Amino acid sequence: MNNRYSRQELFPPIGKEGQQKISTKHVLIIGAGALGTGSAEALVRAGIGKLTIVDRDYVEWSNLQRQQLYCEEDAINRIPKAIAAGNRLKAINSSVDIKTLIADASGLELEEWAKQVDLIIDATDNFETRMMINDVSQKYQVPWIYGACVGSYGIAYTIIPEKTPCLACLLKTIPIGGLTCDTGGIISPAVNMVVAYQISEALKLLVGDMDSLRNKLVSFDLWKNQYSAIGADKLKDEHCPSCGKERSYPYLSFENQTKTAVLCGRDSVQIRPPSPIERDLEALEKAFLKQNGTVQRNPYLLSYSIDHHRLVIFKDGRVLVHGTKDITEAKALYHRYLG
Structure with a gap:
């Protein structure tokens, strides 16, 4: 039984x-x-x-x-x-x-x-x-x-x-x-x-x-x-x-979802939130510095490089994911590091 x-x-x-x-x-x-x-x-x-x-x-x-x-x-x-x-x-x-x-x-x-x-x-x-x-x-x-x-x-x-x-x-x-x-x-x-x-x-x-x-x-x-x-x-x-x-x-609705686009002629994907936001680049820099990658910041954007990818984060919430043309992979990296 x-x-x-x-x-x-x-x-x-x-x-x-x-x-x-x-x-x-x-x-x-x-x-x-x-x-x-x-x-x-x-x-x-x-x-x-x-x-x-x-x-x-x-x-x-x-x-x-x-x-x-x-x-x-x-x-x-x-x-x-x-x-x-x-x-x-x-x-x-x-x-x-x-x-x-x-x-x-x-x-x-x-x-x-x-x-x-x-x-x-x-x-x-x-x-x-x-x-x-x-x-x-x-x-x-x-x-x-x-x-x-x-x-x-x-x-x-x-x-x-x-x-x-x-x-x-x-x-x-x-x-x-x-x-x-x-x-x-x-x-x-x-x-x-x-x-x-x-x-x-x-x-x-x-x-x-x-x-x-x-x-x-x-x-x-x-x-x-x-x-x-x-x-x-x-x-x-x-x-x-x-x-x-x-x-x-x-x-x-499509209007309220994150927008993605493969940049023409570049190995990169742009990810844009549904509406403009203001990212705290200083706080992000502190978080990324605890990781294994490389961090660079200026008053306008933050760049974070890890493995063969680089995320460029703008103050208005836009993110460029360099090193891939795969939107699914880009979104996975976006959510992994930015929540």
Whole structure:
């Protein structure tokens, strides 16, 4: 007799009935980095019916410290993360239907994927994609779980269309700048804690135990021994363009997305935010000086060179990524170093 899920079924809030429900559900994970690999492994071990993983990047040596599905051979061969993750997950549980996509999650693709899933888990590295996930969630009535971490800090929040405030209610506008794992570092316990929050909420949703959902935005700093859980219900905005009465899903429109263009005759891609912003070049310089690359700054722009790429960042938010004509690669570098 196969007792693979017996310990999970012995847990009363799940039981055999809940396990059966889990086995029929389809979850979409956007991103196969630290949060994505942790969440994917937990769901596959829990017996999810179908799992789709989307990621545009490949495995690098710096990933191995915290991205638990990858090994040294993946980094040596620069295997796409989606493929490496899928191979490992199939070895863990061959009964799960695992679909892997090497892709950049744009609005059009997110809309198509969202029509087929029961839950979306955020494991991205940027707020632009999160806001598109948020709009897709509201448009197609699919719950999603926001999560992020950097350094020893982490945050998680569960969003249920028509019931909770959405991410746009909480943030109002897309945050620009801030530390990333590549500029501020990260420790694996912070990743594991966010994954624990995200997957515990995911299991509640998958078995239909809505009364047990946290209904609070949780944040913590493990190094500073800080923790907070904030009730967000009062932040729901009836005029919110993403979830309000006259919603327009603004982050799915082309006008509100980051613009990219390959520069004619040059091995470079220009990336421009949806609207002009003012970058703090001095703060960016301090962050980049902690890295292995070369940093140069004048009153108008900052240049950061690493490996065979060079990012030139202007005060108005524009970035030139030199050393590639691949827009997907350029966007990956942009989000890696600029959040």
